[in-house]
Amino acid sequence: MEATDTIVALATPPGRGALAVVRVSGPGTRAILQALIPGWEGRAEERRPVLARLIDPRDESLLDRALVTFFPGPNSYTGEDLAEISTHGGTLVPALVADAIEGSGARAARPGEFTQRAYLNGKLDLVQAEGVRDLVEARSEALHRVALHQVEGGLSRRLSDIREALVGLEALLVHHLDFPEEDDPPVPLERVIGEGRALLGTLDALLATAPEGELLREGALVVLAGRPNAGKSSLFNALLGQERAIVNEQPGTTRDAVEAQVSLGGYPFRLVDTAGIRGDAGETERLGIEVARRYLRAADVVLLCVSTEWGWGAIEEHFLSELREDAAVVALRTKCDRDGGRGATLPEGEAQGADPRIRKVLSVSALGGTGLGEVGAALRELVFAGSVEPSGSVPVLTRRRQTRGVEVARREVAAFVDALRSGVPAEMAATHLRPAETALEDLLGVISPDEVLDRLFSEFCIGK
Numbered sequence: 292m293e294a295t296d297t298i299v300a301l302a303t304p305p306g307r308g309a310l311a312v313v314r315v316s317g318p319g320t321r322a323i324l325q326a327l328i329p330g331w332e333g334r335a336e337e338r339r340p341v342l343a344r345l346i347d348p349r350d351e352s353l354l355d356r357a358l359v360t361f362f363p364g365p366n367s368y369t370g371e372d373l374a375e376i377s378t379h380g381g382t383l384v385p386a387l388v389a390d391a392i393e394g395s396g397a398r399a400a401r402p403g404e405f406t407q408r409a410y411l412n413g414k415l416d417l418v419q420a421e422g423v424r425d426l427v428e429a430r431s432e433a434l435h436r437v438a439l440h441q442v443e444g445g446l447s448r449r450l451s452d453i454r455e456a457l458v459g460l461e462a463l464l465v466h467h468l469d470f471p472e473e474d475d476p477p478v479p480l481e482r483v484i485g486e487g488r489a490l491l492g493t494l495d496a497l498l499a500t501a502p503e504g505e506l507l508r509e510g511a512l513v514v515l516a517g518r519p520n521a522g523k524s525s526l527f528n529a530l531l532g533q534e535r536a537i538v539n540e541q542p543g544t545t546r547d548a549v550e551a552q553v554s555l556g557g558y559p560f561r562l563v564d565t566a567g568i569r570g571d572a573g574e575t576e577r578l579g580i581e582v583a584r585r586y587l588r589a590a591d592v593v594l595l596c597v598s599t600e601w602g603w604g605a606i607e608e609h610f611l612s613e614l615r616e617d618a619a620v621v622a623l624r625t626k627c628d629r630d631g632g633r634g635a636t637l638p639e640g641e642a643q644g645a646d647p648r649i650r651k652v653l654s655v656s657a658l659g660g661t662g663l664g665e666v667g668a669a670l671r672e673l674v675f676a677g678s679v680e681p682s683g684s685v686p687v688l689t690r691r692r693q694t695r696g697v698e699v700a701r702r703e704v705a706a707f708v709d710a711l712r713s714g715v716p717a718e719m720a721a722t723h724l725r726p727a728e729t730a731l732e733d734l735l736g737v738i739s740p741d742e743v744l745d746r747l748f749s750e751f752c753i754g755k
């Protein structure tokens with residue numbers, strides 16, 4: 292399925308910068324380099340940067356002095372002939388170079404088209420391609436590690452191993468049904484069931500990574516809540532390390548929800564500051580309170596701020612009553628610099644009759660910076676405690692597409708084991724194995740319909 296057209300795109304973000312990279316890929320790459328660079332044929336060195344003057348062949352005007360690296364296929368990112376041209380940065384130079392390349396027979400690449408060609412040429416599978424996208428978009432060290440592991444084939448290997456184990460299971464079943472004449476005894480049914488169960492265990496372990504894996508990409512939703520003036524915005528700013536939200540001694544300062552992405556201890560969070568909730572608010576503030584309530588219902592973790600000035604009361608109890616049954620709450624004694632660090636007395640410990648949703652009680656001072664690290668650690672523990680290894684050496688499912696595929700495989704293997712155990716003839720039970728294999732093949736993109744591919748790659752940025 293070789294591409295016949297040649298594509299070009301700016302591979303670095305547009306705007307002011309020292310350098311920009313223009314990428315060209317496809318069968319016309321050599322001819323384009325010859326057109327733009329006088330004497331290129333004699334000077335080209337494969338996979339080595341060459342300093343060259345770039346000319347627009349349409350009017351012979353000089354475009355730039357640039358570093359040009361030519362990668363002959365199949366030893367390139369896309370598997371095709373590919374060139375990376377490092378031009379001077381800025382908005383104009385790279386655009387002029389890309390335009391001259393288009394004028395020489397290339398067309399503008401669609402988003403993700405370079406990676407799509409790499410996939411079509413067998414340079415990487417679909418799971419690796421998804422890892423490439425996560426790597427480019429990673430805003431936390433945790434996603435960076437997981438994505439890199441995916442690009443390097445970690446998850447793909449696990450999925451291929453499972454697929455091979457399925458094929459092995461089929462072979463075992465054949466031996467069970469129809470053992471050869473030689474002296475091998477038939478494979479006992481118990482052994483087939485045992486191996487099926489072991490495979491279920493592997494699939495379950497992989498599926499267990501999905502909730503955290505998917506949160507790694509989105510960031511876990513953490514909502515700051517509490518009475519007006521509890522110190523929410525101050526804490527929001529302190530956790531972000533920048534003055535994003537307005538802080539004022541006037542209660543009711545924050546009206547709208549303010550959201551920001553932050554990496555705490557290397558894990559991604561979406562931190563939301565909300566309007567303090569109170570009954571006697573004016574019209575605008577009331578609308579803000581409605582927004583706050585919506586965020587609170589969606590939160591993965593609520594940081595309930597209780598100022599030492601007034602402590603825990605009916606308002607806080609009412610807060611808890613509005614939260615989801617499965618909400619996780621960290622109760623914070625804010626402004627703890629004020630009373631010699633004692634802070635308000637907060638309900639703590641289920642044994643003492645506290646609400647079980649309060650998972651942790653901490654003291655913080657946004658002003659003095661105390662307790663911030665503990666808040667980050669508590670959030671990490673509550674959201675990312677289980678399956679995402681800090682080392683990033685264990686495969687993690689990071690997308691719904693991946694999770695759905697593994698779920699299908701798991702369902703089929705479970706049906707296979709159940710059928711054998713309940714005495715269904717082995718030939719019939721075996722019909723569950725093929726769909727499980729197909730689900731994994733689809734995940735890796737062994738054979739994938741065009742529309743799936745187009746959707747997947749269109750979410751990439753241009754030039755990738």
Ligand SMILES: Nc1nc2c(ncn2[C@@H]2O[C@H](COP(=O)(O)OP(=O)(O)OP(=O)(O)O)[C@@H](O)[C@H]2O)c(=O)[nH]1
Binds near residue numbers: 525543546655
């Ligand atoms: N001493 C001390 N004062 C603080 C601390 N955090 C906040 N404050 C003060 O408390 C007041 C309210 O702070 P905000 O952060 O605006 O409180 P808020 O909960 O966002 O208030 P609303 O937006 O009105 O709901 C301001 O005067 C802050 O300077 C702290 O850690 N120590």
Ligand SMILES: [Mg+2]
Binds near residue numbers: 536566
């Ligand atoms: Mg505020």
